[in-house]
Amino acid sequence: MKKNRIIIFFLLFALVGSLFAPLTAGAVDLAEVSQLVRQKDVDANAALLVNMTEDTVYYEKNAHDKVYPASITKVMTAILVLEAVDRGDLTLDTQVTASSETWLGIPSDGSTQNIQIGETMTVRDLLYCLLLPSANEAANILAQTVSGRVSSFVDLMNSRAVELGCTGTHFVNPHGIHDENHYTTCYDLYLIARHAMQNETFRTIVSTDEYTVPPTNMSEERHFANTNGLLTNKKYSGYVYDDCIGIKTGSTDAAGYCLLSAAERDGTILISVVMGADTTVDDAGTHRKQFSESSALLKWGFDSFSYHSIMDLTDPVAEVPVTLGVDVDSVLVVPGESIDALLPNDVTSDAFTSTVEVVETVAAPVTKGQKLGTMTVYLQGQPYGSVDLVAVDDVEQSAFLAKKQEIEDFISSTWFKAALIVTAAIILLVILRLTVFRPRRRYGSRYTGSRRQRNYRGGRRR
Numbered sequence: 001m002k003k004n005r006i007i008i009f010f011l012l013f014a015l016v017g018s019l020f021a022p023l024t025a026g027a028v029d030l031a032e033v034s035q036l037v038r039q040k041d042v043d044a045n046a047a048l049l050v051n052m053t054e055d056t057v058y059y060e061k062n063a064h065d066k067v068y069p070a071s072i073t074k075v076m077t078a079i080l081v082l083e084a085v086d087r088g089d090l091t092l093d094t095q096v097t098a099s100s101e102t103w104l105g106i107p108s109d110g111s112t113q114n115i116q117i118g119e120t121m122t123v124r125d126l127l128y129c130l131l132l133p134s135a136n137e138a139a140n141i142l143a144q145t146v147s148g149r150v151s152s153f154v155d156l157m158n159s160r161a162v163e164l165g166c167t168g169t170h171f172v173n174p175h176g177i178h179d180e181n182h183y184t185t186c187y188d189l190y191l192i193a194r195h196a197m198q199n200e201t202f203r204t205i206v207s208t209d210e211y212t213v214p215p216t217n218m219s220e221e222r223h224f225a226n227t228n229g230l231l232t233n234k235k236y237s238g239y240v241y242d243d244c245i246g247i248k249t250g251s252t253d254a255a256g257y258c259l260l261s262a263a264e265r266d267g268t269i270l271i272s273v274v275m276g277a278d279t280t281v282d283d284a285g286t287h288r289k290q291f292s293e294s295s296a297l298l299k300w301g302f303d304s305f306s307y308h309s310i311m312d313l314t315d316p317v318a319e320v321p322v323t324l325g326v327d328v329d330s331v332l333v334v335p336g337e338s339i340d341a342l343l344p345n346d347v348t349s350d351a352f353t354s355t356v357e358v359v360e361t362v363a364a365p366v367t368k369g370q371k372l373g374t375m376t377v378y379l380q381g382q383p384y385g386s387v388d389l390v391a392v393d394d395v396e397q398s399a400f401l402a403k404k405q406e407i408e409d410f411i412s413s414t415w416f417k418a419a420l421i422v423t424a425a426i427i428l429l430v431i432l433r434l435t436v437f438r439p440r441r442r443y444g445s446r447y448t449g450s451r452r453q454r455n456y457r458g459g460r461r462r
Contacts, residue, residue: 028382030058032430033351034344036304042293045256045276048186049301052194052262052269056342058301063186067275070250071134072260073109073176076157077142078131078205079196081123084146092124092201098141103149105134105173111227113138119218121424127201128211131248133224139175150174165191178252186273193247193260193271206246207261210234229291230261239291241298245269249290257290263298270301307340310349310377310385317371317389318358320372325364326396333358333372334392353378358389366395 037059046062057063084090097120113135115121121129123145127137143153150173157171166188172179198203209232213222225234230244242262250258256276261295263270276295277289316332321331358373366372373389397409 012172025059026158028380032380036344036346042274042297043289044274044293046186048273049297050190050271052271054342058305065185066168066183067185068178068252068255069176069184069189070255070258071176072248072250072258073171074130074134074139075196076192077139077174078127078202080146080156080160081127081142082199082201089129093119094123096123096126096141096145099144101144102140104150104201106179109431110177112136113222116218119216121213121216125213127205130361131205132208132211132226134227136157136175141237145172164195165201176250179255182267185375186275189260189273190271196262206248229288230295236288239295257288259290259294261294262460265302270298272297293310304344305342306345310341310352311335311339313338316392317375318356320358321361322366322395323361323363324397326394331366331395332392333389335375336388336390339377341384345460351379364387364395368394418420
């Protein structure tokens with residue numbers, strides 16, 4: 001029984017590890033079991049689709065390859081600013097004045113809201129400038145606000161990326177202007193986005209289609225639209241996807257056209273990463289594939305995946321020997337609950353294998369539903385889920401067999417055997433005492449009659 005529990009523990013440990021590392025070596029490759037996944041292709045250099053709600057990878061293409069994030073970098077910048085707000089270092093209404101590093105490393109053709117050195121606006125307004133029209137100078141201003149210098153903020157970006165689990169990311173600036181040493185991966189961008197989307201302020205900002213910054217000490221009001229074509233037609237027309245809730249565009253010559261996006265349907269959030277897509281022009285117009293490929297990928301994810309029950313709760317999977325039962329010497333076990341797997345719609349239960357671990361025997365009485373083991377289900381040799389195995393029937397205990405077993409247990413108990421040994425030893429000692437070690441009696445004495453007769457000196461009687 002103890003051995004079985006140890007085996008079950010290690011199976012569960014392996015299961016937990018596999019669920020938290022969907023793209024690591026040895027993980028399930030859905031393309032091998034699903035034609036839906038195998039035939040899916042995204043027209044971009046790299047792509048990834050993950051169910052953020054379940055942390056389950058639906059699709060990946062070069063997901064761990066090095067890519068340039070361009071302005072998607074600003075998601076990490078926003079994370080650090082909002083974490084400073086959560087700590088109380090800042091508030092969204094804190095007034096910030098643009099200082100000397102406002103235009104550090106920013107070329108003249110980069111995206112901007114023309115915030116001038118000496119101009120003052122709130123942290124909230126700067127975040128909207130950062131994330132909707134992708135103002136590069138807003139990234140520098142916010143970096144200085146959090147860390148004092150842009151370089152110190154970049155160090156914070158890199159350390160935070162490691163804390164979030166990123167293994168292929170390195171930042172050299174807070175805005176994403178191209179640098180050979182400024183890179184990431186699709187999977188790392190998912191980790192960053194997953195964390196960012198847990199912040200309500202971030203989600204509110206990136207799902208906003210347009211925003212107005214009030215007049216400042218150096219500017220009239222600014223009105224701008226979100227650059228995410230899945231959210232609004234105000235910047236790019238013809239790509240709106242109703243389920244979209246964010247997140248961020250990015251493009252440079254080296255990165256190509258990129259989009260980190262999120263969509264929600266029936267409480268499920270999917271995050272899509274499309275990197276290095278093309279923009280083409282033909283007679284029908286301009287085709288911005290970072291948008292069309294992203295919306296198609298998100299729609300495919302919602303339509304192609306669902307929960308499947310991968311076991312029948314009525315089919316017995318093992319038989320456990322029963323002792324002390326009334327006219328019963330075994331009991332059948334079935335899964336105590338279903339394992340519902342989030343899978344492509346064309347994957348059936350036939351794709352799964354299972355192992356069963358049950359107790360060697362069980363003594364009556366047995367109660368229907370009593371746990372007697374565990375079944376672990378595998379997909380491609382990787383643990384996918386585990387469930388208790390329970391008895392299908394009650395088994396009544398035989399009073400006669402129970403008493404007989406009680407007597408046998410009593411007789412075979414260690415202390416009873418010890419008592420028998422002690423008793424036998426005592427009996428043996430008594431026997432030895434009465435036989436071997438008994439003192440011997442001496443017969444005959446100088447005072448006996450015969451001795452007295454030999455020594456008699458009396459006269460003879462006449």
